[in-house]
Amino acid sequence: xxxxRPLAPAAAVGACLALALTAAAPASAAAPDAELRIxxxxxxxxxxxxxxxxxxxxxxxxxxxxxGAPAGLYYSHAAIPDQLGAQDVRNLELDVLPDPEGGLYAExxxxxxxxxxxxxxxxxxxxxxxVLHVVDxxxxxxxxxxxxxxxQVRTWSAANPDHVPISVMLEFKQSEDxxxxxxxxxxxxxxxxxxxxxxxxxxxxFGEDDLVTPDDVRRDGETLEESVLEHGWPALEDSRxxxxxxxxxxxxxxxxxxxxxxxxVLEGRVLFTNSLPGxxxxxxxxxxxxxxxxxxxxxxxxxxxxxxxxxSDLPLSTVTTGDTRLRDAALASGAQIVSxxxxxxxxxxxxxxxxxxxxxxxxPARCNPVLLPAGCEDDTLEE
Numbered sequence: 606x607x608x609x610r611p612l613a614p615a616a617a618v619g620a621c622l623a624l625a626l627t628a629a630a631p632a633s634a635a636a637p638d639a640e641l642r643i644x645x646x647x648x649x650x651x652x653x654x655x656x657x658x659x660x661x662x663x664x665x666x667x668x669x670x671x672x673g674a675p676a677g678l679y680y681s682h683a684a685i686p687d688q689l690g691a692q693d694v695r696n697l698e699l700d701v702l703p704d705p706e707g708g709l710y711a712e713x714x715x716x717x718x719x720x721x722x723x724x725x726x727x728x729x730x731x732x733x734x735x736v737l738h739v740v741d742x743x744x745x746x747x748x749x750x751x752x753x754x755x756x757q758v759r760t761w762s763a764a765n766p767d768h769v770p771i772s773v774m775l776e777f778k779q780s781e782d783x784x785x786x787x788x789x790x791x792x793x794x795x796x797x798x799x800x801x802x803x804x805x806x807x808x809x810x811f812g813e814d815d816l817v818t819p820d821d822v823r824r825d826g827e828t829l830e831e832s833v834l835e836h837g838w839p840a841l842e843d844s845r846x847x848x849x850x851x852x853x854x855x856x857x858x859x860x861x862x863x864x865x866x867x868x869x870v871l872e873g874r875v876l877f878t879n880s881l882p883g884x885x886x887x888x889x890x891x892x893x894x895x896x897x898x899x900x901x902x903x904x905x906x907x908x909x910x911x912x913x914x915x916x917s918d919l920p921l922s923t924v925t926t927g928d929t930r931l932r933d934a935a936l937a938s939g940a941q942i943v944s945x946x947x948x949x950x951x952x953x954x955x956x957x958x959x960x961x962x963x964x965x966x967x968x969p970a971r972c973n974p975v976l977l978p979a980g981c982e983d984d985t986l987e988e
Contacts, residue, residue, distance in 0.1 A: 651698025657745035939975025
């Protein structure tokens with residue numbers, strides 16, 4: 606299939622769900638040989654995988670500074686190694702902010718208002734990319750620096766070298782004007798220097814043999830999109846124990862343009878950008894909403910050969926209403942990454958809910974329900 610053809614109209618949701626769960630998809634995206642490819646799997650990912658809610662003593666200040674947000678911020682994830690091990694998570698989503706001099710985010714506005722003083726972890730004073738949700742108002746994190754977060758991934762991976770690839774999705778954030786006006790800090794821009802520094806930080810943790818990068822996928826003389834759609838993604842057996850990185854920010858954002866400036870096909874880069882079909886960098890596509898017409902569109906993108914991320918829940922409306930339609934559609938869509946805030950039983954119990962987003966039958970990965978790769982068996986993907 607050509608990369609620029611329009612998406613087909615969607616069928617009714619119920620019919621699409623039944624089709625994805627019970628019938629084989631067209632074979633257009635099948636690998637040229639019988640080798641199982643990394644895009645022929647589906648895994649669960651954690652949205653804001655680092656996130657910890659603020660201490661009770663600071664929540665009143667958080668409500669004062671950001672009145673509309675706090676209810677949706679009251680959730681916490683396990684440490685990254687526990688997500689990878691006990692919770693079978695294989696995609697981690699991290700929010701990143703530049704801090705080239707160090708110490709920029711060490712005295713959050715909410716702590717000052719609560720009389721709590723500066724943050725005491727010395728990592729906040731170190732130069733380098735920081736991992737947190739919202740500058741000055743929601744800083745809780747299980748790993749302060751990007752290097753620390755990734756080192757946890759590397760350590761777990763080294764102890765479990767046969768895992769299916771772990772993907773890490775990075776959302777490039779900056780401080781917000783409304784909090785700056787209240788006395789918060791102003792973060793530096795994600796310019797070329799900051800993006801080069803981030804790539805270097807990733808490479809300081811993972812060697813070339815530990816990564817799947819755009820250069821590993823793109824063929825000579827072809828765009829990244831042409832390579833993915835014509836030749837497919839790397840084989841699973843060649844990618845066990847590896848990590849690949851995706852950009853969460855949309856294709857039309859300044860950070861995406863800055864990351865692509867040096868090469869429109871991501872030559873030499875670490876991340877796959879969140880792109881649009883028809884662009885030379887298009888290999889990964891984010892489609893957050895799998896409901897309605899979007900379901901068939903995601904299924905077609907997956908069938909064409911793109912790597913897709915979608916969401917199974919929206920905090921906190923999904924758990925408070927008990928509505929599982931988003932989760933069920935996400936799983937049926939064939940999106941390789943199904944993102945959730947609730948990957949483990951019991952996480953939603955504080956809201957009087959039993960909601961959880963896991964693969965049918967459990968486990969860290971399953972054969973893609975849209976691509977239905979020949980000879981693939983869920984229980985052999987990780988042994």
